[in-house]
Amino acid sequence: MIKISDLEKIYRTEEVETVALNKLSFNVKEGEFVAVMGPSGCGKSTLLNILGLLDDPDDGSFLFNGIEVAHFNERKRADLRKRNIGFVFQSFNLIDELTVFENVELPLIYLGVKGDERKQRVEKVLDKMQIMHRRNHYPQQLSGGQQQRVAVARAVVNNPKLILADEPTGNLDSSNGNEVMQLLTELNEQGTTIIMVTHSEHDARYSHRIIRMLDGQTVTENILV
């Protein structure tokens, strides 16, 4: 599903040049659950942003379902993204001014789904994530675990083929963290490909394969199953 080779990303500021990704290559097959690990600043988030088509690489190739997307323009990337990819962030990134229901509804609005169908689909996901009773609450009124469940609900509401999670348990205590990992595993079992950045060996064990990074390069790959 994903094939990247010699991917490069360099951040240039006035004084310094940071090589965030240095000729990075790996593949991810459909249905896989991959964990990406490595010390802070090694380029994990950069990688995830490129995989999520939020950012473009400076060099290298990125085949998504066999199509070269490395040099797609903003509009094409956005279109591909909203149909295929869901995001879960460490800091949840819910919109404070919108209710739980409205937050989850957003991707469907942008996909152009009709109101009735939207309502059905959002309610279904909220049910699945067991936060239906909070549908009219605002994010600030929820606990961290609940907020992340909403974020996951929002990531999966449009049935993406790929979910990218950047330290999804980083801001949660262990019981809430486990709940989120449970959710991700279930989604994976239902066929969604997942790539997750994590600092926690415990969370990484939920995945099929661990890619370890250092200074923008992969160092090892551990296959867990």
Place this chain on the structure above:
Amino acid sequence: MFKNYFKTTFRNLWKNKGYSFLNIGGLAIGIACAGLIFLWVEDELTFNHYFSNRDNLYKVKDRQTYDGTTFTFDATPGPFAAGIKSEMPGIKNTARTTWGNSVLFSLDDKTIYQQGLYVDSPFLKMFQLQFVKGNATNAFSQLHSIVVSKKMANNFFGTTNVIGKTLKVDNKDEYIISGVIKDLPENVSFKFDWLSPFKIYEDQNQWLQYWGNNGVVTYVETQPNTNVEQINKKLYGYIQTKQKETNAKMSIYPMNRWRMYDSFENGKEIAGRIKYVNLFSLIAWIILIIACINFMNLSTARSEQRAREVGVRKVLGAGKSKLISQFIGESIFTSVLAAILAVGIIYLSLPAFNSLVEKQLSVNVANPYHIGALLLIALICGLVAGSYPAFYLSSFNPVYVLKGIKIKTGGSAGLIRKGLVVLQFSISVVLIISTIIIYQQITHVKDRELGYNKQNLVYMYMQGKMRQHFNVIKNDLQSTGVIENAALSNSQVLQLGSNTGDFTWEGKDPSKQVLITVEGVSPEYTATMGMHLKDGRNFYPDGKTDSSNVIINESLAKILKKKNVLGTIVTQGNTNYTIVGVVKDFVYNNMYASAAPLILFSDTSNCNVLSIRIKAGAQLPAALSKIEAVIKNDNPGYPFDYSFVDQQFDKLFKTETLIGKLASVFSILAIFISCLGLFGLAAYTAEKRIKEIGIRKVLGASVKGLASLLSKEFLLLVAISCLIAFPVALWMMYDWLNGYAYRVKISWTVFALAGVLALLIALLTVSFQAIKAAIANPVKSLRSE
């Protein structure tokens, strides 16, 4: 402590350069704008202050009632001045003057027209004219003496050492210069470069001796602390003690009211220029408020950033009142900065403003009034702009802000902010609509069907023997081939000077007088003017045969209430006139009203004006030089001086045009300042919502969708402003137009136009920020580490 506040103020301004720029810039433009208006207002309100004796100076007003309507004039009988001075206690001095004479002066081969007055000698002392040479006591000891301004002395002699020198007047008499006075400033009611004894004028106009003829202006100086009401009570029936059958009622009218109030309707003083002075003062304050609103909005919007500072200061022991004074101090500091910047703006824009309002205004930083006013404005702005943010900021709970708990700015603060934006834009939209309607009214009246053709029509005041030689001049003009026709008349067509209530006719209610304009003309008059006959005939080419026939206008024909007015006899005194023609109503004197009743006589004995119709399509400069050649040949010794009727017509709309110009400048500035605020607010909102925008983008929102999401809120505010502004503007303009009998109809398209304009401008302003935010890469805004 002050130093500490000063430091944080300055650092805050510096840290947020963009906002500070919008804040200070907007306020500076507002203050500059208000400053310019107040300069204009100062100039208007200090009109005639040049005359230090002004509290005791008066002009005599003459009220005459016809058919229930009272007309108010400045014209008085010749013997009136001397009469009241000797008979009325409390009157110290009186002086008569003419209305203003443009007289030809020559010295050797230098000939110049100069504006001046014939005045009684007390005039020189009453108005305390400042003599550079000579003195007020002896100036008029000789009959043919003349007092000239410094400017006029320099014009002719290049020096003010001119006592005893002579100037030739109208190519006839020699006047001896007996005094030189300082030039009068612009903002006084008089404009003259010379003064000569009234006696000269009186000797030439015997009719001045009669109590029944009102033809001169009379000024009065009262004894200090005189009861004016007492004088006016006595004056009321005074004329009737001299001349029973006149209905003129006199009173004296104080100099302090001449400029601002000298406007009468049915005998009662109505708000004259003061109306505009008040209006523009109001606009000045409104513009200041708009600028202050920017300040309030940007300060409260940015309050979250300062919440920590407030929290820390509170924890360290600052009380609420200390914080309030700190923030108000800050805003006063900011507005003083703005005021300083405003002085620069005023200096730069004053020349343009002066040419706009046709004044010679100047600012003077050494003038304590100007500095005081500026500081006062800065202080008021600082207080107004700072008060709300100060109370808002100082009420933050330190426990919450220091824990990092987000302060909800969406609540009442947000609502107030929105309300203020709505207020700004409502005012701007009202100003836009008013400007458009004022311009529409001006064009509407200018394009009005006048009843004659004002294009290609030249007139000139006759000199020398032009009247006697009219037929020769007319023939010579026509033989140039570029002139269609020429005619004589008492006055120029825009301003017909004489009227009377003396006419009677069969069937007229004897208890009522009808005021009728009377004008003597040569037979070519209606044809030359391009007027249309509705009924009957024109005067015969030999004017003498029609000496007891008249042409009347439609308006008078209606009053006569006869089936066929032709042949009707109208009588003045013992003289009968037969109506032989009716001319279609043409507009004169009041461009906003319909024509008043009028009688044209075939009588050129009092004609002063020669009107010339140039052929349509003729080259004007060429035609003028041909006219000049004819006039100079047939009437040598006088300079060629002429006016175009259409240009004089345009000049009649000076006040309206000025108001239109000022209104447009100020509405552009009001909307500009409002947009500065909106720009800052949009930038702030975009910044505050940057995380939300990032999330939405990650979830698939398009740039267009995001930009419209961000703009929508502001456009909604502008739309609400329009809804508030429309009825207000409608009411205001309805009221303004009511003052004009001939007025434009208010059309909904003006409102639509103003609304669309405001929305477009607001859209342009916010979409810049919205698009900037929408195209930003979300990766940056969502970086969580």
